[in-house]
Amino acid sequence: MGSSSSSLNNVPDGQQLMQETGFSAAHLLRLYERFKFLDKDNRGHLRSEDFEAVPELSENPIGDRIVGAFFLPGQETVDFSSFVRVLAHFRPTEKNRTRAGAQPEPANSRNRKLKFAFRLYDRDRDGKISRTELLQVLREMLGMQVTEEQLQSIADRAIQEADLDKDDAISFDEFRKSLEKVNIDHKMSIRFLE
Amino acid sequence: MFWRRAAHGRVGFRRSLPELGLLLLATLVLLEGSVLPLGAASSPETGITPGAGVSHGHADKNHSETKHKKPFPVLGLNYDSVKTPFEISLWVLLASLMKLGFHLLPRVSSIVPESCLLIVVGLLVGGGIKLIREEVPPVLDTKLFFYCLLPPIILDAGYFLPIRPFMENLGTILMFAVVGTLWNAFFVGGFLFAVCQIPHASLSHIGLLPCLLFGSIISAVDPVAVLAVFEEIHINELLHILVFGESLLNDAVTVVLYHLFEEFSEAGTVTVLDGFLGVISFLVVALGGVLVGAFYGFVAALTSRFTYHIRVIEPLFVFVYSYMAYLSAEVFHLSGIMALIACGAVMRPYVEANISHKSHTTIKYFLKMWSSVSETLIFIFLGVATVEGPHQWNWVFVTATVILCLVSRVIGVVGLTFVINKFRMVNLTTKDQFIIAYGGLRGAIAFSLGFLLDIEHFKDMREIFLTAIITVVFFTVFVQGMTIKPLVELLAVKKKQEAKRSINEEIHTQFLDHLLTGIEDICGHYGHHHWKDKLNRFNKKYVKGFLIAGERSKEPQLIAFYHKLEMKQAIQLVESGGGSKLPSAMPSTVSMQNIQPKNQPPPPKPTERALPQLTKGREEEIRKILRSNLQRTRQRLHSYNRHTLVADPDEEGFQDIILKKQKMMELDRKIKEMANYLSVPSHPKDSPTMSRARLASDPQAYNIKLPAGGVPTIQVDLASPQSPDSVNLLDEIGKAEQKEDSGLMMKPPESNGPEKAGEKDGWRDQQKLTRCLSDPGPGAEEDEDEPFLP
Numbered sequence: 011m012g013s014s015s016s017s018l019n020n021v022p023d024g025q026q027l028m029q030e031t032g033f034s035a036a037h038l039l040r041l042y043e044r045f046k047f048l049d050k051d052n053r054g055h056l057r058s059e060d061f062e063a064v065p066e067l068s069e070n071p072i073g074d075r076i077v078g079a080f081f082l083p084g085q086e087t088v089d090f091s092s093f094v095r096v097l098a099h100f101r102p103t104e105k106n107r108t109r110a111g112a113q114p115e116p117a118n119s120r121n122r123k124l125k126f127a128f129r130l131y132d133r134d135r136d137g138k139i140s141r142t143e144l145l146q147v148l149r150e151m152l153g154m155q156v157t158e159e160q161l162q163s164i165a166d167r168a169i170q171e172a173d174l175d176k177d178d179a180i181s182f183d184e185f186r187k188s189l190e191k192v193n194i195d196h197k198m199s200i201r202f203l204e
Numbered sequence: 205m206f207w208r209r210a211a212h213g214r215v216g217f218r219r220s221l222p223e224l225g226l227l228l229l230a231t232l233v234l235l236e237g238s239v240l241p242l243g244a245a246s247s248p249e250t251g252i253t254p255g256a257g258v259s260h261g262h263a264d265k266n267h268s269e270t271k272h273k274k275p276f277p278v279l280g281l282n283y284d285s286v287k288t289p290f291e292i293s294l295w296v297l298l299a300s301l302m303k304l305g306f307h308l309l310p311r312v313s314s315i316v317p318e319s320c321l322l323i324v325v326g327l328l329v330g331g332g333i334k335l336i337r338e339e340v341p342p343v344l345d346t347k348l349f350f351y352c353l354l355p356p357i358i359l360d361a362g363y364f365l366p367i368r369p370f371m372e373n374l375g376t377i378l379m380f381a382v383v384g385t386l387w388n389a390f391f392v393g394g395f396l397f398a399v400c401q402i403p404h405a406s407l408s409h410i411g412l413l414p415c416l417l418f419g420s421i422i423s424a425v426d427p428v429a430v431l432a433v434f435e436e437i438h439i440n441e442l443l444h445i446l447v448f449g450e451s452l453l454n455d456a457v458t459v460v461l462y463h464l465f466e467e468f469s470e471a472g473t474v475t476v477l478d479g480f481l482g483v484i485s486f487l488v489v490a491l492g493g494v495l496v497g498a499f500y501g502f503v504a505a506l507t508s509r510f511t512y513h514i515r516v517i518e519p520l521f522v523f524v525y526s527y528m529a530y531l532s533a534e535v536f537h538l539s540g541i542m543a544l545i546a547c548g549a550v551m552r553p554y555v556e557a558n559i560s561h562k563s564h565t566t567i568k569y570f571l572k573m574w575s576s577v578s579e580t581l582i583f584i585f586l587g588v589a590t591v592e593g594p595h596q597w598n599w600v601f602v603t604a605t606v607i608l609c610l611v612s613r614v615i616g617v618v619g620l621t622f623v624i625n626k627f628r629m630v631n632l633t634t635k636d637q638f639i640i641a642y643g644g645l646r647g648a649i650a651f652s653l654g655f656l657l658d659i660e661h662f663k664d665m666r667e668i669f670l671t672a673i674i675t676v677v678f679f680t681v682f683v684q685g686m687t688i689k690p691l692v693e694l695l696a697v698k699k700k701q702e703a704k705r706s707i708n709e710e711i712h713t714q715f716l717d718h719l720l721t722g723i724e725d726i727c728g729h730y731g732h733h734h735w736k737d738k739l740n741r742f743n744k745k746y747v748k749g750f751l752i753a754g755e756r757s758k759e760p761q762l763i764a765f766y767h768k769l770e771m772k773q774a775i776q777l778v779e780s781g782g783g784s785k786l787p788s789a790m791p792s793t794v795s796m797q798n799i800q801p802k803n804q805p806p807p808p809k810p811t812e813r814a815l816p817q818l819t820k821g822r823e824e825e826i827r828k829i830l831r832s833n834l835q836r837t838r839q840r841l842h843s844y845n846r847h848t849l850v851a852d853p854d855e856e857g858f859q860d861i862i863l864k865k866q867k868m869m870e871l872d873r874k875i876k877e878m879a880n881y882l883s884v885p886s887h888p889k890d891s892p893t894m895s896r897a898r899l900a901s902d903p904q905a906y907n908i909k910l911p912a913g914g915v916p917t918i919q920v921d922l923a924s925p926q927s928p929d930s931v932n933l934l935d936e937i938g939k940a941e942q943k944e945d946s947g948l949m950m951k952p953p954e955s956n957g958p959e960k961a962g963e964k965d966g967w968r969d970q971q972k973l974t975r976c977l978s979d980p981g982p983g984a985e986e987d988e989d990e991p992f993l994p
Contacts, residue, residue: 044727066725069741072715076722100723127716144711151714164707172708188708196630197716200724 022090031098031117041097045090055087056080071150075130083135099126102199123198124189128182138179141165298329299580317685319432319583323678326587334591349652350540351531353582356574357428358541359526361452362548363571369445371736376624376632377446380640381453382486384616385423389461391612392605393419399604407601410665413469418669420461421654422609422676426647427451427541428579429677433645433685437692443636447643455541455649456490462653463537470661493539497546500529504547505554505751518563519570522555554751582648589651590674596667605672606679609646617641635695642688645680646673 021027021042028038046052048060061067061077070076080088080096098117115122131139131147144165152161172180172188180188283290302325306313313321370377393416400407400415430451434444464482504525511518526547533543556564617640625631632640654673657666721737 041727048726061726064725066737067722070718070722070725072718073722076719076726097723097727100720127712127719130719131715147715148711151711151718164711168707168711185712189712192709192713193630194716197713198720200720200727 027091027094031094032101032104033094033098038094041094042090045093053087055089056093057087072130072147075133075150078133079126079130096126099123100198100200103195118199120194121186123194124186125182127198128185131180131185138177138181139185140179141169144168144180295581295584296577298325299577299584302584303576303580315686317433317436317681317689319429319579320682320685322580322583323587323590323681326584326589327591328587329584330588330591333588346652346656349582349585349648350534353578353585354428354541354649355527355530355544356571356578357431357582358452358530358544359523359548360571360575361427361431361448362545363522363526363552363567365545365549366441366445367549369441370449373442373445373449376628377449377453379620379624380446380450380617382457384450384620385425385454385457386461387616387619388423388609388612389416389420389457391419391615392423392608393417395608396601396604399600402600407598407668410668411469413465414662414665417462417465417469417657418605418665418672420458420465421650421669422605422646422673423612424454424458424646424650425451425644426649428582428649429645429647429681429685430643432579432583433681433688434643437689439639439692442630443639443643447640452541452545453490456486456493456539458649458653459537459539460486460489466658489537489539490542492536493533493542494546496533496536496538497529497543497548498550500525500532500543501547501550502751504551505558508551508555508558509751511559515560515563518555518559519566522551522567523570525551554748557748557752586648586651586674586677589655590678594667595671595674597671598668601668602672602675606676609676609680613644614641617644638695639688639692642684642691645684646677647681648677651677 021038024035024038027033028035033041045056048063049056050060050063058077058081061080067073067077080092082092095117099122101118103118103120103123104116128139129135131143133143145161148161148165169178169180172184174184174187175181299322302322303318306318306321393412396419397410397412397415400410425447427448430447434447460482464478464485468478504521507521507525508518511521526544529543529547530540533540559567617637621632621637621640650673651670654666654670657669659666662669
């Protein structure tokens with residue numbers, strides 16, 4: 011731990027990232043090491059093949075969505091800042107924080123977490139989860155064990171429940187409303203990222 | 205007052221029912237008391253009469269005790285031979301009638317928890333018996349308690365243990381169970397020893413080790429008492445599982461400490477080595493118990509895989525294997541309670557997938573029944589045993605014990621929570637801590653352990669100990685039991701949510717689970733979710749295939765609940781007159797034509813179309829089913845109340861559906877004879893859920909009529925005049941028609957649009973089941989080769 015400050019200099023934009031995301035120096039260092047581990051060819055950025063090299067991810071039903079979330083639209087590579095910024099969403103929410111109005115909403119606030127999850131559903135980024143998008147997610151999660159009819163019905167009912175403005179799609183507000191009783195902080199936080 | 209009430213007519217009559225109940229109970233109590241002396245009195249008599257008769261038969265032989273010939277006894281009295289079973293039955297009957305009685309007195313049972321009332325009844329009965337006979341039967345015999353009364357309660361708790369919250373809070377529970385109990389034992393034991401040294405208390409003969417032994421007996425939170433009291437206050441699931449889990453797991457600690465101190469009390473000294481061995485012994489006891497239980501659980505699951513032909517003894521396997529687990533653990537001085545819990549929890553998912561619906565219901569009912577009766581009996585016996593004694597009241601000791609127990613519990617909980625909160629995501633608040641501390645009830649296990657104490661070694665101490673134990677038990681059950689409910693309400697502890705858990709929540713929480721696992725994998729951190737996922741995957745791949753028969757192993761929970769939902773809908777529509785006429789044997793009346801016209805008009809918005817026949821009220825019902833069926837998979841706990849079974853919503857209609865299905869299968873066979881190129885396997889080994897799946901949702905029947913872009917939901921089909929069961933028939937007919945059209949080819953549906961790819965994949969499963977063996981057709985084969993998951 012004694013060398014952490016000197017090692018932090020090796021981390022690109024270390025200080026700025028610390029401020030922005032709220033990670034501690036130790037955590038940032040750990041994440042940088044992980045980044046370098048994933049970056050097998052030592053390019054300084056990650057491509058989707060590097061992510062796919064994580065074996066468990068291929069077994070994850072929504073693995074490719076998760077990987078896609080790291081890449082900004084149009085980009086083919088992920089640099090360390092983007093990597094960290096995405097992971098910042100998964101820090102546990104700090105309680106009793108008073109922030110000045112000028113500060114941007116921290117990445118691990120409940121709202122930002124939900125927005126992140128929403129974007130995973132809404133791949134075409136039109137601000138709504140359409141029926142097709144929901145069906146795709148359901149198909150990925152439920153796999154071969156469901157008939158198409160059942161998937162349709164589940165999607166139907168889900169939209170029917172959540173869709174308040176009757177546009178046959180779930181907007182972010184509707185999404186947030188449908189999850190108001192769920193403890194998002196619990197579900198979307200990794201403890202070691204504290 | 206009785207007559208005045210009766211004057212009010214009907215209302216008066218209803219009100220007099222409780223009084224009638226009381227009268228009934230009183231009569232029974234008297235009966236109980238009088239039968240036992242009668243039994244004692246009649247036995248000597250009955251000994252003589254048959255003896256006389258027999259000897260008379262041998263009168264012509266050598267010796268004849270009596271010369272006169274007695275008339276043949278038409279009516280004899282032989283109580284002796286049925287004494288034991290008779291008395292047992294009487295006790296059980298008393299317990300059951302007590303339970304009935306309490307529900308007739310709602311006012312009383314809302315103030316006083318049932319356990320208190322039962323103890324009072326026990327006191328009364330014990331007092332009554334003592335008056336009549338001057339001697340009370342030793343009912344709380346240790347063997348009886350540990351081998352007959354305790355296992356059903358623990359098995360019931362273990363079988364229905366909500367695994368997920370238990371596992372999520374396992375760390376906390378273990379801390380409380382192990383560290384908390386150790387702290388309690390040493391604190392109470394140590395301070396009591398100090399108290400015993402007070403010169404005027406006449407307790408100086410109690411050494412340190414007996415005090416520690418006493419501390420270990422009294423420090424264990426009792427699962428029976430906790431269950432009895434907590435389930436009436438409907439506390440939120442987290443607290444419930446914490447206290448209850450603690451009460452279950454501290455058995456290992458109690459066993460080890462008890463044996464340890466008992467051994468050493470005889471030896472007199474304790475060395476460091478002994479302490480070390482004690483720690484090792486604890487690990488052995490705890491883990492050994494769990495392993496034994498898990499072993500028996502797997503064997504039971506494996507056995508249930510083959511019980512297809514003899515369904516009636518399926519419940520027996522569950523019970524016997526669990527009991528064997530308990531006994532086997534006891535043989536090796538391992539923790540029987542943990543073995544029982546492990547056995548029940550391990551075998552449940554597999555056994556439930558294998559056994560029939562009726563067996564499942566039987567197991568549920570039997571477990572609840574036995575555990576209810578057991579619990580009632582335990583409390584009654586506690587009352588009786590109190591009357592019996594042996595007692596030696598020592599003011600100093602008893603008051604010191606009570607106070608020390610309370611103090612140590614509070615300190616222990618507060619201290620542990622402080623440490624635990626550093627590791628928890630969701631902290632325990634002060635209110636939570638208070639409830640946990642206050643809910644640390646002692647019960648019959650402590651008393652039985654005290655009873656077990658060797659009379660020789662603990663000559664003067666045993667009575668004092670027993671009296672103190674009884675006092676603590678009474679105090680906790682009565683005082684804490686009665687006041688916890690108002691205190692809970694006073695503190696406004698978060699009660700269990702009667703919340704609606706929508707299907708959105710289901711989908712999204714599962715999504716978030718996957719997301720979190722994925723992120724953890726990327727971070728390279730093996731967090732909570734990773735191990736859970738790994739375990740699940742291992743479970744699915746290997747274990748389930750091994751322990752569950754047939755195709756049932758592939759069904760995810762989400763689909764199982766969805767089947768139930770569809771089933772419920774089917775029942776509702778059928779009941780609402782949607783059509784209960786079964787189609788006649790001729791296929792021509794049952795055709796696609798009846799269904800297709802429904803789809804000709806362009807489907808309006810799904811919100812109107814999707815649930816055509818269901819009113820708002822029905823929609824609420826469906827949601828309720830959704831919620832209750834998902835509790836097994838999801839984080840949100842259903843705070844189970846042991847005395848009310850989780851309602852099976854479609855149980856009532858199930859019988860009808862089964863009957864109709866049987867009729868349908870007969871029709872199936874007739875049609876098959878007609879069209880014998882149909883070699884559809886008749887799904888003999890379907891689990892109820894799978895057959896329901898076939899029943900209510902068949903892609904073939906739907907895909908045929910799939911209009912482009914439309915969403916033919918299941919409800920649409922159910923709205924048709926046919927009963928939902930006829931879908932099965934339609935399935936056959938559909939195939940028949942298809943075959944007529946296109947030879948032996950099973951064409952994928954003509955539907956188009958982006959959904960085609962998904963449908964084809966959805967087809968694969970069904971095609972495996974329904975495909976004609978002779979020629980599946982090229983279309984189907986293509987799909988076979990494509991892997992579905994990338």
